Amino acid sequence: MGVNLKDIAQRAGVSLATVSNVVNGYRPVGERTRQRVQQAIDELGYSPNLGARHLRRGRTGLIALAVPELTNPYFAELAEIAIAEAAALGYTLVMENTAADRGAELALLDGSRQRIIDGLILSPVRIGREEVLARPAGNPLVLIGEGVYDVPHDHIAIDNVAASHAAIRHLVAIGRRRIAFIGATPGGDRQSAHLRVRGYREALAAAGLPYRPRLVARTDVFGRLDGMRAMRDLLALGDPPDAVFGYNDLVAIGALRALAEAGHRVPEDVAVVGIDDIEEGRFSVPTLTTIAPDKREIGRLAVRRLVARIEGAEVTGPLTVQTPFRLLRRESTGTPAA
Amino acid sequence: MGVNLKDIAQRAGVSLATVSNVVNGYRPVGERTRQRVQQAIDELGYSPNLGARHLRRGRTGLIALAVPELTNPYFAELAEIAIAEAAALGYTLVMENTAADRGAELALLDGSRQRIIDGLILSPVRIGREEVLARPAGNPLVLIGEGVYDVPHDHIAIDNVAASHAAIRHLVAIGRRRIAFIGATPGGDRQSAHLRVRGYREALAAAGLPYRPRLVARTDVFGRLDGMRAMRDLLALGDPPDAVFGYNDLVAIGALRALAEAGHRVPEDVAVVGIDDIEEGRFSVPTLTTIAPDKREIGRLAVRRLVARIEGAEVTGPLTVQTPFRLLRRESTGTPAA
DNA sequence: GAGCGGCTCTATAACGTTATACAGGTGATG
DNA sequence: CATCACCTGTATAACGTTATAGAGCCGCTC
Known part of the structure; x- marks a missing residue:
């Protein structure tokens, strides 16, 4: 704590500026002096004071x-x-x-x-x-x-719209018709959900499926608890969904939990898809199909x-x-x- | 970007040091000047340059x-x-x-x-x-x-030894006799595992149960994958365990996954306990019993x-x-x- | 009324670094 | 041989802040 440029300069018998130049490579330094300075640096164990550097350079790193x-x-x-x-x-x-x-x-x-x-x-x-x-x-x-x-x-x-499309297409391809979405948000609060909801709606339309507002569940945030609660609500509907697309993997995992508690089989009764490809979804029971961003x-x-x-x-x-x-x-x- | 003490001092018609004192409360400043300085600060929107402050104080925050x-x-x-x-x-x-x-x-x-x-x-x-x-x-x-x-x-x-004791006592209390441990490490690499293993052994002894080295599974690190692999190995034993205590929740969740894949019921066939109380374990299927540190x-x-x-x-x-x-x-x- | 202490405020020297301007020495060029 | 350009190295002024020493002023005491 406290070896500074001056110490090195003294030890190597050169000026402060030269040491700085060796450290920074900002200006050319002769090979002999460079070596002497480098040796002094190694011996005294110098490392630059980042605060001072910041002050001078205007950047903190x-x-x-x-x-x-x-x-x-x-x-x-x-x-x-x-x-x-x-x-x-x-x-x-x-x-x-x-x-x-x-x-x-x-x-x-x-x-x-x-x-x-x-x-x-x-x-x-x-x-x-x-x-x-x-x-x-x-x-x-x-x-x-x-x-x-x-x-x-x-x-x-x-591309969130495209990601939703891909998820819904997959669910349609495995024969699902009543596909719910969990994780819409009220108002313009979070545009992401809007895009994912839009992709969801567009893909439903493209597959010739009706858009049912009751199958779109809103959540405050996007955690496991939100997904679980939303799924419970969906299951309470007279005519529950046969597939769920979650805003993200956490929401989807919450949905898996709610389904397990209610005694529904996944994917036989209800299929589930998330977004994010978090490691957790590779070990959940069952493992979670997901849209994996890079x-x-x-x-x-x-x-x-x-x-x-x-x-x-x-x-x-x-x-x-x-x-x-x-x-x-x-x-x-x-x-x-x- | 760039309103500094000097600007404030000029505006308020006082010295640099006085402004610093107002900002820091380091020395008493008269009420009138304080107000004038504060007004200048508000008007110009000053916030201290942390780099310079840290250079001077010797601390970065x-x-x-x-x-x-x-x-x-x-x-x-x-x-x-x-x-x-x-x-x-x-x-x-x-x-x-x-x-x-x-x-x-x-x-x-x-x-x-x-x-x-x-x-x-x-x-x-x-x-x-x-x-x-x-x-x-x-x-x-x-x-x-x-x-x-x-x-x-x-x-x-x-207290890791005590934590292990608590976990094993619980497993013994629900009638388990062949209790495995997942997450030992070779050598003195990670003392934590040693302590948890020690608590495991001590608790077994206290319950009058034999210590079976084959039921202690080693892992390199402590992730879900490690837990899953170790559990598979344990299940491959001629006489698999009826309970598993994991080094942490992640390992335990990996074990849950391996058990599910092998068609074993939890907790009926094998009971599982972890350590950490991560949120994931409150939503896993089944939910995970755990030692919750504060x-x-x-x-x-x-x-x-x-x-x-x-x-x-x-x-x-x-x-x-x-x-x-x-x-x-x-x-x-x-x-x-x- | 001279001296003293307390209270505000000011001037200024650091903190350790980098960039700029400059000095000295060397080799090449006319 | 003088001039110039280059190449290394040096001295020094910032960067914006805080801490120290000290200056001015006021009221109080003897």
């Missing part, structure tokens, strides 16, 4: 990934990838928990936090296009997920885009990138176990 | 929580609590992923990371007492979990201890704190659903 819940495995899996990618690019990634709270999201957009991080990857839930547009100019911002569209920021997400691609792309913006690199191509997804058939829709 | 895997829900749930507690104390908590890698853990102990964080909460997995003792003096370190004992650092954990207590205590050390506060009481736990009976050991 910190980027933040703000998600609505840390405990959602999808975000944990995404974070693990993003942290590794950030480290590879020389940045430290800080996790930020908005707890799906509007105030927290707004604070992130223009709060004082901004001064300590170089850029932000945000998965918005409670804020919309207007709030993002109203944001004062500042650090680069990359959006992930489906909260906000049509803003002048990089945006990485899957988390690796999303995490890496988001970090790379952000870092590119921070470093002022030229970024070509459109702001919005739709990453690939695929349908993984598992037991909850009647595919043999892996 | 960042603490790190290093865990072996972000995707283990136990750590995610713990992190959510710790982040909130840190924020309440004016600190930002950074998640660090050691990926259960020895090199990563060592790097955290004395690496350059140290210079950017004020303190570290570490859940050690691959390092032992010696490595911690060999650590150069530096930032405060708080240990959580069961990796390392008898070192001059704060340590927050449950995560809130662990997370808050770890952060508070660390911050107290950072701020040089007098900390009374022993270094090692054992936090409470309780047994939650659920379906996997034959308790009626909640």
Whole structure:
């Protein structure tokens, strides 16, 4: 604690600036002096004071990934990838928990936090296009997920309408006709649900199936408990569904639980599909059919885009990138176990 | 971006230092000047440059929580609590992923990371007492979990031997006699498993049951996949167990999956108990009986201890704190659903 | 009324780094 | 041989904050 450039400079018999140049490679340094300096660094065990560097350079080397819940495995899996990618690019990634709270999201957009991080990857839930547009100019911002569209920021997400289509097509293909959706939200609160609901409706229409509003269950948030409660309500209908498409895997897993408690067989009585491909769904009983986004691609792309913006690199191509997804058939829709 | 103390000082017609004193409350400021300064701050929208502040103060306001895997829900749930507690104390908590890698853990102990964080909460997995003792003096370190004992650092954990006792007593109480353990590790790699295995053995002995080495399954790490594989192996024994105690909930959930695939009923044929009380176990089919550590207590205590050390506060009481736990009976050991 | 102590406020030197301007030395060129 | 350009290295001024030393002012005491 406390070996600084000056100590190294003294030890190596060179100036402060030369040591800085060796460390940073900012200006050419003769081979002999470089070696002497490097030796001094190794002997004294120097590592730069990042606070000072930050002050001077105006960058902290910190980027933040703000998600609505840390405990959602999808975000944990995404974070693990993003942290590794950030480290590879020389940045430290800080996790930020908005707890799906509007105030927290707004604070992130223009709060004082901004001064300590170089850029932000945000998965918005409670804020919309207007709030993002109203944001004062500042650090680069990359959006992930489906909260906000049509803003002048990089945006990485899957094509949610297409993902819903794929899920519903699959359910139709295995003979289901009364397909429910769990995870709609009231109002314009969370656009993601809107897109997934839209895909659901479009695909029903394309299959010649009627749209039944009673089969669309609303939830406040998107956890296991929400899925379980919604499924119970659906089962209480006079004419319950023969398939369920959940907003995400957690909701779907909650639905599986409700079905088990009520004594229904999956997939024989009710088939279930989710979105996210969290590991949990590969071990649930039954295993969960899901739409698997390419988390690796999303995490890496988001970090790379952000870092590119921070470093002022030229970024070509459109702001919005739709990453690939695929349908993984598992037991909850009647595919043999892996 | 860029309103600084000087701007405020000019606007308010006072000196730089006075503004700093208003912001920090470090020295008394007259009521009239305080108001004038405060007004200037509000008008210009000032927020302190944390980099500069930290350079000057020598602290960054960042603490790190290093865990072996972000995707283990136990750590995610713990992190959510710790982040909130840190924020309440004016600190930002950074998640660090050691990926259960020895090199990563060592790097955290004395690496350059140290210079950017004020303190570290570490859940050690691959390092032992010696490595911690060999650590150069530096930032405060708080240990959580069961990796390392008898070192001059704060340590927050449950009593693992007692936790195992409780689990085994419960299984014995519901009439099980061939009780397996999944999650032992070879050598002294991870002491936690040793403690849990020890409690398992002691409790068997206390119940007058024989210790059968074949019923103790080793795993590399402690994920669902490890639990599933180990359970398959146990089922392949000529005389399979009638109960399984998993190192943690993830392992136990993997075991549940293997049992389902093999067509065994839980709890009728095999009862299952885990440790951690992750949310997943409250929704699995069947729901999972578990030893629930007080995560809130662990997370808050770890952060508070660390911050107290950072701020040089007098900390009374022993270094090692054992936090409470309780047994939650659920379906996997034959308790009626909640 | 001179001296003293308490109260506000100010000037300024750090903290450790990087970027800019500049100095010294060397080799090549006219 | 003088000039120039280059290549290395140096001195130094920031970056924005906080802590220290001290200056000015007021009222009080002897």
